[in-house]
Each structure stands twice: as C-alpha cells, then as structure tokens.
Amino acid sequence: xxxxxxxxxxxxxxxxxxxxxxxxxxxxxxxxxxxxxxxxxxxxxxxxxxxxxxxxxxxxxxxxxxxxxxxxxxxxxxxxxxxxxxxxxxxxxxxxxxxxxxxxxxxxxxxxxxxxxxxxxxxxxxxxxxxxxxxxxxxxxxxxxxxxxxxxxxxxxxxxxxxxxxxxxxxxxxxxxxxxxxxxxxxxxxxxxxxxxxxxxxxxxxxxxxxxxxxxxxxxxxxxxxxxxxxxxxxxxxxxxxxxxxxxxxxxxxxxxxxxxxxxxxxxxx
Amino acid sequence: xxxxxxxxxxxxxxxxxxxxxxxxxxxxxxxxxxxxxxxxxxxxxxxxxxxxxxxxxxxxxxxxxxxxxxxxxxxxxxxxxxxxxxxxxxxxxxxxxxxxxxxxxxxxxxxxxxxxxxxxxxxxxxxxxxxxxxxxxxxxxxxxxxxxxxxxxxxxxxxxxxxxxxxxxxxxxxxxxxxxxxxxxxxxxxxxxxxxxxxxxxxxxxxxxxxxxxxxxxxxxxxxxxxxxxxxxxxxxxxxxxxxxxxxxxxxxxxxxxxxxxxxxxxxxxxxxxxxxxxxxxxxxxxxxxxxxxxxxxxxxxxxxxxxxxxxxxxxxx
Numbered sequence: 001x002x003x004x005x006x007x008x009x010x011x012x013x014x015x016x017x018x019x020x021x022x023x024x025x026x027x028x029x030x031x032x033x034x035x036x037x038x039x040x041x042x043x044x045x046x047x048x049x050x051x052x053x054x055x056x057x058x059x060x061x062x063x064x065x066x067x068x069x070x071x072x073x074x075x076x077x078x079x080x081x082x083x084x085x086x087x088x089x090x091x092x093x094x095x096x097x098x099x100x101x102x103x104x105x106x107x108x109x110x111x112x113x114x115x116x117x118x119x120x121x122x123x124x125x126x127x128x129x130x131x132x133x134x135x136x137x138x139x140x141x142x143x144x145x146x147x148x149x150x151x152x153x154x155x156x157x158x159x160x161x162x163x164x165x166x167x168x169x170x171x172x173x174x175x176x177x178x179x180x181x182x183x184x185x186x187x188x189x190x191x192x193x194x195x196x197x198x199x200x201x202x203x204x205x206x207x208x209x210x211x212x213x214x215x216x217x218x219x220x221x222x223x224x225x226x227x228x229x230x231x232x233x234x235x236x237x238x239x240x241x242x243x244x245x246x247x248x249x250x251x252x253x254x255x256x257x258x259x260x261x262x263x264x265x266x267x268x269x270x
Numbered sequence: 271x272x273x274x275x276x277x278x279x280x281x282x283x284x285x286x287x288x289x290x291x292x293x294x295x296x297x298x299x300x301x302x303x304x305x306x307x308x309x310x311x312x313x314x315x316x317x318x319x320x321x322x323x324x325x326x327x328x329x330x331x332x333x334x335x336x337x338x339x340x341x342x343x344x345x346x347x348x349x350x351x352x353x354x355x356x357x358x359x360x361x362x363x364x365x366x367x368x369x370x371x372x373x374x375x376x377x378x379x380x381x382x383x384x385x386x387x388x389x390x391x392x393x394x395x396x397x398x399x400x401x402x403x404x405x406x407x408x409x410x411x412x413x414x415x416x417x418x419x420x421x422x423x424x425x426x427x428x429x430x431x432x433x434x435x436x437x438x439x440x441x442x443x444x445x446x447x448x449x450x451x452x453x454x455x456x457x458x459x460x461x462x463x464x465x466x467x468x469x470x471x472x473x474x475x476x477x478x479x480x481x482x483x484x485x486x487x488x489x490x491x492x493x494x495x496x497x498x499x500x501x502x503x504x505x506x507x508x509x510x511x512x513x514x515x516x517x518x519x520x521x522x523x524x525x526x527x528x529x530x531x532x533x534x535x536x537x538x539x540x541x542x543x544x545x546x547x548x549x550x551x552x553x554x555x556x557x558x559x560x561x562x563x564x565x566x567x568x569x570x571x572x573x574x575x576x577x578x579x580x581x582x583x584x585x586x587x588x
Contacts, residue, residue: 060508061503061504062499063498063503064498065498066499067498071507073503073507077505077506081512082509162515163518180510183512183513183514186513245502
C-alpha cells in the first residue's frame with residue numbers, strides 16, 4: 001500500500017472529526033506538500049521597529065471609571081491618533097520620514113588589529129515635500145530611499161495614505177501625523193459647498209446624522225450654545241467653566257445639545 | 271561592547287585618579303580665574319562621604335587648633351562646619367574678595383567684602399581649655415578624638431557620644447554649649463508637658479473622633495483615595511480615530527454588499543461515507559502505538575474547529 005493513501009485516510013478521517021490534516025502530517029516533511037491546499041505563507045518582512053515599540057494603551061476609558069495606579073492623564077486633548085509603531089530607539093526616525101531604516105553598526109579595524117565601534121547612518125536629507133491635499137510644502141528630514149518611494153507612489157500624499165501594513169509600520173510617527181492631516185483634509189474637501197437662499201455659496205462643515213448641513217465650525221457652535229446653557233442654569237456659569245465642560249464635545253454632540261434646547265438652526269444650516 | 275560603554279571609556283573620571291593628578295586637574299580648572307574673584311572652594315564631597323557634626327567629633331562652638339596655612343598655630347572657635355566641603359569656617363579668619371554686583375547679598379554696599387576662609391578638616395585639631403589651681407589658662411590639643419558611650423545631653427535635647435583624647439582616654443573634652451537656644455515655636459510642646467496625658471481612650475466601641483469631624487481631619491486630595499475619571503479626563507485619554515482612506519472605504523462597501531457566509535452541518539450521507547472510510551482505515555492499522563496516538567489526538571481540542579462548530583450552531587438557530 002502506498003503511504004499516501006494511509007495518510008490520506010487518516011487525514012480525511014480527522015478532518016471530519018476535529019483535526020486538520022496538517023496537524024498530523026507536519027512531522028512528515030516528505031508528504032507534507034501533498035495535502036497543502038493553500039500555498040505556503042510568505043514570511044513577513046523583518047522590521048527592527050517591531051522589536052521595541054512604545055506601547056499604546058487601548059483601554060476604552062469612560063467617565064466614572066476608577067483611576068488606576070500609574071495612569072497619567074494628559075493635560076491637553078490628544079491631537080493625533082495613537083501610533084502603534086512609535087520606536088523607542090534611534091528616535092530621530094520619529095521626527096522625519098525614515099522608511100523604517102535605522103543606523104547600522106560595524107567595527108573599524110586599525111592596521112594593528114584594534115577594533116573600534118562605528119555607525120553607518122542612512123542617507124538623511126532635508127527636503128521640502130509638496131503635499132497636494134494640504135496645499136503646502138512640508139519641511140522634513142527624509143531618506144533618499146523614501147524620496148524614491150514617494151516618486152514611485154506619485155506624490156507625498158499617496159505615500160502617506162497607502163494602507164499596506166508595511167507602509168503603516170515604516171511611515172514613522174511624523175508620517176502617521178501627516179497622514180492624519182491629509183485624510184482629515186480630504187474628508188473636509190468632500191463636504192459640499194451649498195448655495196443658500198440669498199445666493200451666497202457657503203461651506204458645509206459638518207453633516208449631522210439627521211441630514212442637517214451645518215455651515216459653521218465647532219467654535220461657533222459653542223458660542224451659540226453658551227447663552228442657552230447660562231439661561232438653563234440656576235447658578236452662574238462662567239465662560240471658562242463652560243469651556244471646560246463643553247469644548248471636548250464633538251460637533252455632533254454639540255448639535256444634539258443645541259437641538260435639546262429647541263435651538264433654531266436656520267441661521268447655521270443650509 | 272555597547273555604545274554607552276564605548277563613550278564612557280573616553281570620559282575622564284577624576285575620582286579614579288591618584289591624588290597628584292586629581293589636584294592637577296583641579297588646578298587646571300581654575301587656572302584662569304582671578305585670585306580675588308575666585309572663592310577657592312575645596313572639592314565637593316560625594317553624598318556618601320558627608321558626615322554630620324557629631325560624627326566628626328567637632329561641632330560649632332568648639333575650640334580648635336589650626337595646624338596648617340595662614341593661621342597655623344592659632345586657637346579659634348568654630349562658627350560653621352560646611353559638611354559638603356568637609357571644611358570649617360572659624361572666627362577671625364577672613365580674606366578680602368571681590369564680588370560682582372549680581373552676586374551681592376542684601377545689605378552689601380561694596381564690591382569688596384571679608385569672605386570667610388574655608389579651613390579643611392585635615393588642618394584642624396580639637397582643642398580644650400582648662401584652668402589650673404593658680405588660675406592660669408592651659409590649652410590642650412587632641413591629635414585624634416575617640417567617641418565612646420552615649421548620654422542624653424539636655425542642652426542639645428538628644429543622645430550624644432562622649433569625646434575622649436585618643437590614647438589618653440581619661441581626658442574627656444565635653445561638647446560645647448549649643449550656639450543658639452532652641453526657640454519655642456507656636457506648635458512646640460514644652461518639655462514638662464510632654465509626658466502629660468490629657469486624653470485616655472475609654473472604650474473601643476465608640477470611635478474617638480466624632481464622625482462629623484472626620485471630613486475635616488482627612489485629606490480630600492490624598493493620593494490613597496480612590497478617584498474616578500471625570501468626563502473631561504476620559505476624553506483626554508482618548509486619541510482621535512484615523513479616518514478611513516478611499517481604498518478602505520471601497521473595501522468595506524464591497525464587503526457590506528456581500529451575503530453573510532453561512533455554515534451548514536455535514537449531510538448524513540457524507541457523515542456515513544467518512545465514517546466508513548475511517549473504520550476501514552483504522553481496521554488496517556496494526557500498530558497499537560499508532561492507534562493510541564490517534565486516540566489521544568482525537569481528544570485534543572482545536573480552537574478553529576470549535577469556532578466552526580459554533581458558527582454552524584449559530585447559523586442553524588438563525
């Protein structure tokens with residue numbers, strides 16, 4: 001009897017019950033390929049960045065939750081999304097576009113054989129890169145290798161907004177922040193410019209879930225909300241107190257809040 | 271070798287060098303300073319080498335004999351011990367120094383002031399004064415001092431060792447009077463009142479402090495208190511979300527249109543077929559070890575298999 005049929009039998013037998021054929025046959029390298037349904041997964045590329053990254057706290061914090069020991073609360077609202085691949089070594093790569101490359105080390109050797117450590121830096125250059133979306137030049141340190149990639153991708157914005165895992169890992173902290181700015185700007189650019197009753201074109205800043213097209217930003221919304229909150233309170237509400245308790249609200253939450261006071265949206269909607 | 275070690279290797283550590291070289295580098299450091307401007311401070315001691323007054327056996331108010339330098343051979347009184355320089359400031363030993371206006375102290379009217387000389391401890395010996403029967407004053411200088419036994423000194427309000435001259439341990443040099451009398455503060459307790467008992471706990475059933483007073487006694491900002499996040503704090507801890515790129519939006523839109531994958535159980539015919547194949551092949555296995563191995567293997571749980579079975583159950587219920 002051929003060994004293939006024996007293993008084939010065992011394999012089908014176990015796949016019907018619980019184990020996949022590969023679990024049994026892993027030891028037999030000779031026959032392993034016979035039952036391989038999908039091609040072998042290509043090894044992930046090795047990134048030194050993955051060796052030592054700054055840990056990101058993914059806990060969802062809510063009001064009323066107990067403050068655990070050692071939890072440091074930032075003094076300001078976070079401006080950018082957390083980056084899971086912020087490195088803790090060769091930190092200048094967090095301040096420019098380094099494409100996941102670090103310095104390398106080697107030894108110099110004198111004629112008499114004494115060894116001394118030295119480093120080889122990647123080819124770092126200062127550059128002003130034009131961002132089509134942001135409509136401004138971004139001055140940054142950048143590797144010549146990354147410059148080549150940017151050219152290949154067809155511009156800085158394309159380089160920053162590519163979704164491949166490798167790009168996300170090698171983009172660096174600065175790149176991640178630029179990516180956020182670019183995507184935010186693109187989101188804004190998608191919002192319509194609408195003509196109002198008097199024939200003026202007005203930029204829509206926010207579209208609410210009920211379809212309201214708000215033509216003012218968050219600060220103006222807060223300004224509209226302040227007198228309503230003051231009127232509603234039995235005790236005096238100072239401007240700073242109001243700002244402390246309301247400035248963290250999103251545009252959507254502010255619109256909901258205004259709606260709860262039966263606010264007339266006609267002046268700020270189209 | 272790491273880079274840090276490599277760097278450290280090249281830095282000069284004066285502490286490890288012999289005294290001759292240490293002095294040389296000290297001199298090099300102050301070479302260009304004008305003598306009248308320079309305060310000529312002795313080298314700073316390391317924290318572990320710093321000693322208190324009573325540890326070194328000489329304290330403020332003591333008579334000392336100076337063995338070296340400008341004031342060699344004189345007996346003076348200690349006004350201050352500078353523990354981080356291991357030096358003494360004594361009465362009647364000053365020199366004129368220039369001070370730039372930015373360094374002036376309050377009440378100073380001239381650039382030139384009498385600055386006290388720092389006399390290192392190695393140039394100082396403890397001295398004692400005694401009067402003999404004829405009334406003449408005699409001085410005694412101790413080359414070294416031994417600290418032995420402990421007694422409670424009422425003047426200092428603490429336990430102090432007794433000082434003896436080394437190798438002449440019948441001669442005791444008592445500690446001098448403390449320079450200033452300890453001032454009574456607003457919150458200090460008088461010595462006589464320390465042992466007075468003004469309150470005695472009668473029962474442990476009743477708390478000694480009334481419940482209403484507790485809020486005033488306790489620290490509302492204590493770090494040991496359990497604290498909860500406010501809305502603002504919770505928001506500050508949350509980073510904004512990265513917006514989706516165009517490709518991601520397209521992918522999600524495509525997936526939303528796709529019908530959900532349904533899992534079905536094996537049909538009875540397939541189950542029978544697999545069962546018969548299993549039986550056929552197991553009957554052909556002679557090796558008991560192989561059979562035991564397969565038996566053990568069949569009992570192992572595989573997460574993916576469990577997940578599939580769960581999916582089947584869910585789709586059947588739906």
